[in-house]
Amino acid sequence: MTTPYGAELTDVTVRYGRRTDEAALDHVSFTVRPGTITGLLGRNGAGKSTALSLLASLRRPTSGTVLVNGVDPFEDAVVMAGVQLVRESGDILGDTSINETLGYYDELRPHWDGDYARALLDQFDVDPRTTPAKLSRGKKSALGCIVGLASRAPLTIFDESYLGMDAPSRYAFYDALLDDYTDHPRTIVVSSHLIEEVERLFEDVVMLHRGRTLVSETADALRNRAVSVVGPSSAVSKLADDHRVLATRNLGGTTQLTLEGSLEPAEIALARDAGIEIARVSIQDLFIHLSQEPDPMKEDAR
Amino acid sequence: MSATVSPVTAQAQEQRGTVTSAYTLFLGTWQIGAYFWIAVATITVAVAYVIDRWGDLESSTGDGFLGSAPAFLGVMGLIMPPSILTLHVVGGATRRSLFRGTIVAAVGLGITFALLGAIGMLVESLVLDALDLPTVTLDAHLYDSSGDFFGIWLSWSLSGLSYFLGGAAIAFGYYRWGALLGTVQTIGVVLLVLGADMLMGGGPSPQVLGGVESLSAVLLVPLSLLASAVVALILYLTLRDIPLKGNPASS
Numbered sequence: 001m002t003t004p005y006g007a008e009l010t011d012v013t014v015r016y017g018r019r020t021d022e023a024a025l026d027h028v029s030f031t032v033r034p035g036t037i038t039g040l041l042g043r044n045g046a047g048k049s050t051a052l053s054l055l056a057s058l059r060r061p062t063s064g065t066v067l068v069n070g071v072d073p074f075e076d077a078v079v080m081a082g083v084q085l086v087r088e089s090g091d092i093l094g095d096t097s098i099n100e101t102l103g104y105y106d107e108l109r110p111h112w113d114g115d116y117a118r119a120l121l122d123q124f125d126v127d128p129r130t131t132p133a134k135l136s137r138g139k140k141s142a143l144g145c146i147v148g149l150a151s152r153a154p155l156t157i158f159d160e161s162y163l164g165m166d167a168p169s170r171y172a173f174y175d176a177l178l179d180d181y182t183d184h185p186r187t188i189v190v191s192s193h194l195i196e197e198v199e200r201l202f203e204d205v206v207m208l209h210r211g212r213t214l215v216s217e218t219a220d221a222l223r224n225r226a227v228s229v230v231g232p233s234s235a236v237s238k239l240a241d242d243h244r245v246l247a248t249r250n251l252g253g254t255t256q257l258t259l260e261g262s263l264e265p266a267e268i269a270l271a272r273d274a275g276i277e278i279a280r281v282s283i284q285d286l287f288i289h290l291s292q293e294p295d296p297m298k299e300d301a302r
Numbered sequence: 303m304s305a306t307v308s309p310v311t312a313q314a315q316e317q318r319g320t321v322t323s324a325y326t327l328f329l330g331t332w333q334i335g336a337y338f339w340i341a342v343a344t345i346t347v348a349v350a351y352v353i354d355r356w357g358d359l360e361s362s363t364g365d366g367f368l369g370s371a372p373a374f375l376g377v378m379g380l381i382m383p384p385s386i387l388t389l390h391v392v393g394g395a396t397r398r399s400l401f402r403g404t405i406v407a408a409v410g411l412g413i414t415f416a417l418l419g420a421i422g423m424l425v426e427s428l429v430l431d432a433l434d435l436p437t438v439t440l441d442a443h444l445y446d447s448s449g450d451f452f453g454i455w456l457s458w459s460l461s462g463l464s465y466f467l468g469g470a471a472i473a474f475g476y477y478r479w480g481a482l483l484g485t486v487q488t489i490g491v492v493l494l495v496l497g498a499d500m501l502m503g504g505g506p507s508p509q510v511l512g513g514v515e516s517l518s519a520v521l522l523v524p525l526s527l528l529a530s531a532v533v534a535l536i537l538y539l540t541l542r543d544i545p546l547k548g549n550p551a552s553s
Contacts, residue, residue, distance in 0.1 A: 058391060059545035075543070077315040081394040091392040093385070096330075101389070107322040108393040110310045153394070 002111050004187040005069040005082055005155035006034035007055050012064030014050050023211050024050040027064070030206045030216040032155075032189060034069075037181065037201050039219070040191040041287050042208035048191045049087070051208065052159045055189070056085035068155060081110055084153035086144045086161040090132060098128040098143060102150075109151050117150035120176065124169060137164035145173050149180055157189045170197065177201070195284040205283060209291050223280050226289070227263055230256040231276030239263075239271055246289040258289060319399025320406065323383075323390055327407035331378045335415065338374050342367045343422060350426075354435065362448040364419075364426040365439040371415045372461035372499065379408070379469020384477055388546055401541050404470055405534060412462030413455075420455040423448040444502060444519055457502045460523065464530040468495035471537040478544050487540070491533055498529035 014025040025047045032038050032055075042048045053059055054066045057073045057080050066072060073079040085091075092101040098121075106112045121128050124142040132140055141164035148156050162173050178201065181188060192198050205222050207215035215222060226246055229236055233255040243259040250256075258281055263271065271278055350363040383404050390400045427437040427449030437448045445453030471491045476484035501522050 053546070056392065060543065075396050075398060077312040077319070077396050077399070078310050080391075080396060081310050081315045081318075083394065085392055087392075091388050093389060104322060104326065104386075104389055105393050107325075108318055108390075108395050110315070110318075151394075 002082070002152060002154045002184065002186055004034040004185060005079070006187065007032040007069075007155060007189075008065075008067045009051060009054065010065040010067075012051075012054065012061045012066060014047075014054070014059070015062045023062075025061070025208075026211040028208065028211065028213050029064075030213050032187060032206075033204060034187050035185050036203040037188045037190065038204040038206060039195070039198065039202035039283070040189055040206050040208070041195060041283075042191075042214075043291050045210075046208040046291075047211040048208055049159055052085060052157050052189065052191060055155065055157060056080075056083050058085070081108070082154040083157070084109070084148055084151035084155070085157045085159060086148035087159045088141060088144065088161050088163055090140050090144050092132045092140075092143065092147075094133045095131055097131055098126065101132065101143075102128065102147070105147055105151065109153065111152035111154075113150050113152055116152075116180075117146055120146040120149060123172065123176070138166055138169060141165045142169060142173070145176075149176060152180075152184055153186065155187045155189070157191075159191045160193065163193065170194070174198065174201065195287055196282065199283040202283065207287060207290060214290055219283065222283060222286060224262055225260065226281040226286055227259050227261070228256060228279045228281050228285075229259060229263075229271060229276050230254065230279070231271070231274060235271075235274035235276055239267060239274075239276060247285070258285060315394075316396065316399050316402075319390065319395030320402040322395070323386060323400045323403025324406035324410070325403075326386055327382050327403060328410050330382055331375070331407070331411055332414070334378065335374065335411075338371070339418060339422075342370060346422070346426065350430075354433075359430075359435050360438075362423065362426060362430070362437055362439045364423045364448055365442065368419045368422045368426075369458065371419045372412075372458060372465040375408075375411055375415060375462045376465035376469040376495070378411075379466035379471075380473045381469075382407075383470040384473045387474075387477075387544070391546055397541050397544060401538050404467070404537065408463050408466040408470075411466055412459045415462050416455050416458035419458050420451050423454050424451050442502075443522060456523070460526045460530070461499050461502050464495045464498040464526065464533060467530060467533045467537055468492070471533055471540060474537065474540045474544065478540055487536065491536060494529045494533050494536075498526045498533075501526045501529070 008031045010029050012025050012028045013023050015023050028047065028051060040048050040052065054061055055068055055073065057075065060074055068079050068083060071079055073083060093104065102117055106114055124146065126139050126143055132143060135143065141162050144161045145158065148158055148161065162170050165173065190198055190201060202219040205215060205217065205219050229239055231254065233250065233253055236255045236257055240257050240259060243261060245257055246260055247258040248255065263278065268278060346364045346367040350359060353359045353363065387400065391397065427447060430437045439445060439447055442457060444457040468491045472488045475487035479487060
């Protein structure tokens with residue numbers, strides 16, 4: 001039984017090379033609670049992979065503090081043994097058999113479950129005798145996911161690792177992830193563009209935008225940040241008077257608005273009387289709205 | 303957030319990383335090395351036959367061809383350790399353990415490649431002796447004939463060690479520092495490796511650069527080890543906190 005690891009980034013900045021004017025991460029802070037599934041979201045270039053590479057000790061931050069299980073993970077043999085990062089690139093031995101790559105992980109990973117890895121290879125129809133170079137993109141992605149699941153690492157990170165898989169395989173992976181998470185509790189971080197598919201997994205959500213932290217809170221708190229109302233345009237517009245409108249969609253005489261915040265009980269009653277449907281906003285919709293806004297840090301600075 | 307007690311100890315985990323990387327580097331190099339030995343053994347016999355058939359065989363041919371094993375280890379040093387760097391770190395092991403594993407592999411590969419080479423030279427000396435042909439070797443400082451088994455084993459072991467470490471130091475230098483500083487590091491490493499090789503008289507470089515014949519074996523061996531130790535230090539300084547490249551498939 002592994003003890004889940006927590007993680008914490010505090011005021012972390014990462015700059016690559018001589019491009020000192022542009023930071024991949026710019027004073028980023030967020031916490032990953034131990035024993036949860038956290039979604040790390042952000043648009044291309046938001047800094048997700050950079051943040052995850054810090055947790056996996058692939059590099060040091062330019063400034064700031066990175067803690068995993070309460071200590072700096074970089075070159076800490078015990079902590080590094082408990083962190084598994086799975087990237088789409090695979091991090092595998094390309095020209096030797098898959099058995100050899102899995103053997104390497106088996107030797108290094110103290111919690112590695114070889115039987116589980118073999119069962120997953122069967123499930124995802126990956127032949128361990130072949131070389132990864134001969135696999136399709138989907139099978140390579142599946143191999144990475146197998147490594148992540150079988151590692152049973154106290155902090156397991158999937159960085160866009162299943163994007164190459166087809167839809168049935170992705171859903172099989174989500175099911176396997178949830179089953180294994182239930183049987184072997186640990187901390188899992190999932191970074192993905194396919195938010196709609198994976199948001200049901202998230203207990204916490206961290207959003208990065210232009211190298212800065214946009215959101216770091218529980219998934220429920222995030223979902224309560226906005227509400228969706230659909231109904232006759234005039235009634236909906238009236239309801240929106242006291243709220244900030246995040247998005248508008250019109251279809252004939254019907255309007256759908258995404259409103260910031262939640263509705264008061266009186267507003268809910270009025271909405272129902274006016275035939276307005278009220279619904280929660282998906283994390284994907286919130287992500288789109290929030291990441292389309294002007295950078296809040298710049299706004300504050302003005 | 304509080305630290306929790308883990309059943310994994312740092313020492314055990316470092317040992318895992320060292321043993322796993324050393325084993326992988328050693329075995330992987332030997333898997334390719336088998337083809338190298340088949341090639342150089344065939345060339346040695348063929349060249350000796352051709353020279354003897356159409357000219358005068360005046361010295362060992364194995365010294366040049368079998369003696370290229372350290373150079374082969376140099377090439378493998380360029381290839382093998384960098385090929386497992388990412389897997390090693392993503393797999394949860396430290397750069398320290400990869401450094402130690404590389405040292406262990408370099409020592410093991412130097413000794414075993416030199417052993418096979420020395421056996422090959424011994425066979426050559428027996429065959430040449432039987433045919434009443436000369437077994438003398440040129441340029442080498444720790445041996446003077448292909449039958450000098452222990453001298454060859456020691457000489458080629460030390461050269462193989464420095465070449466493998468040198469290859470790794472060059473490859474990681476370019477990986478870490480880029481083209482310009484990587485080349486600066488390469489120049490330093492090449493000078494050290496060739497210096498060690500010239501001292502020992504093993505490998506291909508003495509034929510090109512000449513040897514240091516005035517020093518005794520008592521000095522040659524520690525000087526060669528010192529050069530390898532400096533190369534190992536450069537390797538350590540390069541590898542100890544090397545940042546890994548990002549995920550090319552992601553943001």
